[in-house]
Each structure stands twice: as structure tokens, then as C-alpha cells.
Amino acid sequence: MLKTLTTVSIAALIAGTAPALAETLKFAYASNATPTVEAMQRFGELVSEKTGGAVDVMYFPDSQLGGERELVELVQAGTIDITKVSSGLMESFAPVYGVFSMPYLFDSEEHFYRVMDSEDIMQPVYDATRDQGIVGLSYYNSGARSFYTKDKPIMSVADLAGLKFRVMQSPTSIKMVEMLGATPVAMGQAEVYTSLQQGVLDGAENNEYAITVARHGEVAKHYSYDVHTRIPDILLIGTHTLDRLSEEHRAAVMAAAEESTEFHKQVWSEAIEAEKKKSEEEFGVTFYYPDLTQFQEAVAPMYDELKADPEKAALVDQIRGAAEGS
Structure with a gap:
């Protein structure tokens, strides 16, 4: 190629x-x-x-x-x-x-x-x-990223324990999955379908397009809206x-x-x-809506660690300052 x-x-x-x-x-x-x-x-x-x-x-x-x-x-x-x-x-x-x-x-x-x-x-x-x-x-x-899995929905942090999830080749994404108790596996998007199919991965995290365009919905039927990143x-x-x-x-x-x-x-x-509807109707994927509180609490230490980097901390402050009502 x-x-x-x-x-x-x-x-x-x-x-x-x-x-x-x-x-x-x-x-x-x-x-x-x-x-x-x-x-x-x-x-x-x-x-x-x-x-x-x-x-x-x-x-x-x-x-x-x-x-x-x-x-x-x-x-x-x-x-x-x-x-x-x-x-x-x-x-x-x-x-x-x-x-x-x-x-x-x-x-x-x-x-x-x-x-x-x-x-x-x-x-x-x-x-x-x-x-x-x-x-x-x-x-x-590029949408909100959430977890999707082969065998069970992710409704709590405990559901992530021991599972292997594909993440992007980003140190921060890897750290997030570790903080949630799962095992991150950094790999390219093109490898995910086969890795899910063969059991190398238990799940991945992405937006709804991964279910349809990448056809991950053929092997992963549970999509949990924990909406961890945008x-x-x-x-x-x-x-x-x-x-x-x-x-x-x-x-x-x-x-x-x-x-x-x-x-x-x-x-x-x-x-x-439209992709969500297609996921349900053509791929048989079920969507779930877990309580986000415990997920947010589990990764809170990442923000404490980030304070050691003044440039990143300043950017976080700007972003949080732009939240409605802040």
C-alpha cells in the first residue's frame, strides 16, 4: 500500500x-x-x-x-x-x-x-x-466517545474491571482507561474489528459511527453512553x-x-x-445510559495530577471557565 x-x-x-x-x-x-x-x-x-x-x-x-x-x-x-x-x-x-x-x-x-x-x-x-x-x-x-462491548453493557465502573479496551495512541486516553480499572490497548482503528472478533479486545470506545461505518456493531452489541470525552x-x-x-x-x-x-x-x-437508529435497526445494538457520577469520580485524580503542568492546567481552567453558568 x-x-x-x-x-x-x-x-x-x-x-x-x-x-x-x-x-x-x-x-x-x-x-x-x-x-x-x-x-x-x-x-x-x-x-x-x-x-x-x-x-x-x-x-x-x-x-x-x-x-x-x-x-x-x-x-x-x-x-x-x-x-x-x-x-x-x-x-x-x-x-x-x-x-x-x-x-x-x-x-x-x-x-x-x-x-x-x-x-x-x-x-x-x-x-x-x-x-x-x-x-x-x-x-x-468528532462526537462524544463512549464504551461499547461484546458481552455486557457498562453500567458502572465495576463493569470495566479486567476488560481490555482499544484506545487511541494517546497517553491521556490510556491513563483514563487505567483509572477506570480496565486495560487499555492502543492500536489503529483498522485493527479493532478483527481484535474484537478474535477476543483480543472486549470492547472499544468511540462515537456511534464506529458501530456502523466500521461495522463494529456486528461483533459488539452493547453501547453505554458514559460520554467520557469529546x-x-x-x-x-x-x-x-x-x-x-x-x-x-x-x-x-x-x-x-x-x-x-x-x-x-x-x-x-x-x-x-441517523447512525444511532441504524445501529439499533440494522446491527441490533442496544444503547444504555449509566449514571455518570462514579465514572467522573474515578478519573478525578487525573485533574489533580495535571496541575503539575502549568500549560495544561491553564488550558483546563479556560475550558472549564467557558462552561455555562461558570
């Missing part, structure tokens, strides 16, 4: 397929749910509209050029211009991103949007990787790309990113409800 190619050979492949346009931005991404794919496509349409066709976006979808980590590295190398990855992955590039993997950080989706739309809160986060050749442009909602996706661009764009085109790209986020908000909620 292309993900095994060297950076040089990938660059040659991309160069060979690029159309003869004044400016082409190469946008590669891993497999994603439909609303996010639509938002990324909308971004390209908006870039073209705002630049009068002077800047075009060329897509390399569905992990053609590798997984999320490889794509970030390709942006850093200047091989591609733009990608979209989970902020959970970005923790390994800038530790401050780990804050978004903290459990029960957001009170609601409204709180989440209030924070993510705040330039004062988010711009320093987006700039945290500037010296590594990448910066954040905007974000997309981890945003981050739209990234290379600093080399920003530097070569004219001031006018740079502003157009940034405006297109923000508008694509607004477009994504419009389609996300309805799409999630």
Missing part, C-alpha cells in the same frame, strides 16, 4: 498527478465518517470560490498516503499541504493537545462548541506545533504552505476552514442520530 512508500516516492506520485494549476493544495486524510468527508470537500469548494479558482484543493482520501501519524509527517516534510487528524494523535506532537483527551472536560456539545470557537482559547493550541512545521486551521466535531478533529496545514501563499490566498484558506467547520456543525447532529 502507499503508506509503505518512502516520502520521496510519495512525493513523486503526487507530483505526477497534480494538474497544471496556478496553485494546488494537496489534502490527504484517513478514512472518515460521511459528514466530515463532506466538510473537507466543502473546504475545497470554498477555497476555489474565494480565490476565483486560483487555488485548487486536490484530495488523497481514505488513507491512500498512510494513517494519521504518517499524514502529519508528510505535512511536516512538505510532501502534502493539509490533513485532518484527531487531537488525540496530536498529543504526541504537542502535549497541550492531551487536554482534549481528559475525561468529562466538557459538560455538553454546546460547551464544546463554545470552547472550540474561541480564538483566545484555541489559537495558542493551534500554534503549539508551529516550530514543527504545522499549525491548526480549524476543527471538526475529542475534536484538527484541520492542519504546513507552515511551508502558508509561507508560499499570497496574503490574499492565505486569508481565503483560513476563512474556508472556518466556514467548513460551520457547515460540519449543521450536518453532524442529524447524522449521528
Whole structure:
């Protein structure tokens, strides 16, 4: 597969397929749910509209050029211009991103949007990787993550004891599952279905799209809304790309990113409800609603430990300060 190619050979492949346009931005991404794919496509349409066709976006979808980590590295190398990855992955590039993997950080989706739309809160986060050749442009909602399992619903912290759960390759996510008494297994999304099927995993944690699009509902029939995290996706661009764009085109790209986020908000909620209905009707998945209090209490020490990191602690204070009624 292309993900095994060297950076040089990938660059040659991309160069060979690029159309003869004044400016082409190469946008590669891993497999994603439909609303996010639509938002990324909308971004390209908006870039073209705002630049009068002077800047075009060329897509390399569905992990053609590798997984999320490889794509970030390709942006850093200047091989591609733009990608979209989970902020959970970005923790390994800038530790401050780990804050978004903290459990029960957001009170609601409204709180989440209030924070993510705040330039004062988010711009320093987006700039945290500037010296590594990448910066954040905007974000997309990737939903609320909850536990789903093969054999039994998770209705209490005790139900997690001894079970093996797939988590993202994020130190904070790993720590959260450990604090809840389960065993975290960090692996790529592509491996989860087979691992559930073969008993390597007892469950995983993700939004409802994992049940349908990734077809995990064929082997995991119990989805428990403990709603432990809301981890945003981050739209990234290379600093080399920003530097070569004219001031006018740079502003157009940034405006297109923000508008694509607004477009994504419009389609996300309805799409999630449709996937839940599909999970029940086509996959036979049952949804459960445990009391969240004991889950929140079990992970509270993570916030005490985080106070030792001033940058992360300050970001948590900003996020919590944006909660309604705070």
C-alpha cells in the first residue's frame, strides 16, 4: 500500500498527478465518517470560490498516503499541504493537545462548541506545533466517545474491571482507561474489528459511527453512553504552505476552514442520530445510559495530577471557565 512508500516516492506520485494549476493544495486524510468527508470537500469548494479558482484543493482520501501519524509527517516534510487528524494523535506532537483527551472536560456539545470557537482559547493550541512545521486551521466535531462491548453493557465502573479496551495512541486516553480499572490497548482503528472478533479486545470506545461505518456493531452489541470525552478533529496545514501563499490566498484558506467547520456543525447532529437508529435497526445494538457520577469520580485524580503542568492546567481552567453558568 502507499503508506509503505518512502516520502520521496510519495512525493513523486503526487507530483505526477497534480494538474497544471496556478496553485494546488494537496489534502490527504484517513478514512472518515460521511459528514466530515463532506466538510473537507466543502473546504475545497470554498477555497476555489474565494480565490476565483486560483487555488485548487486536490484530495488523497481514505488513507491512500498512510494513517494519521504518517499524514502529519508528510505535512511536516512538505510532501502534502493539509490533513485532518484527531487531537488525540496530536498529543504526541504537542502535549497541550492531551487536554482534549481528559475525561468529562466538557459538560455538553454546546460547551464544546463554545470552547472550540474561541480564538483566545484555541489559537495558542493551534500554534503549539508551529516550530514543527504545522499549525491548526480549524476543527471538526468528532462526537462524544463512549464504551461499547461484546458481552455486557457498562453500567458502572465495576463493569470495566479486567476488560481490555482499544484506545487511541494517546497517553491521556490510556491513563483514563487505567483509572477506570480496565486495560487499555492502543492500536489503529483498522485493527479493532478483527481484535474484537478474535477476543483480543472486549470492547472499544468511540462515537456511534464506529458501530456502523466500521461495522463494529456486528461483533459488539452493547453501547453505554458514559460520554467520557469529546475529542475534536484538527484541520492542519504546513507552515511551508502558508509561507508560499499570497496574503490574499492565505486569508481565503483560513476563512474556508472556518466556514467548513460551520457547515460540519449543521450536518453532524442529524447524522449521528441517523447512525444511532441504524445501529439499533440494522446491527441490533442496544444503547444504555449509566449514571455518570462514579465514572467522573474515578478519573478525578487525573485533574489533580495535571496541575503539575502549568500549560495544561491553564488550558483546563479556560475550558472549564467557558462552561455555562461558570
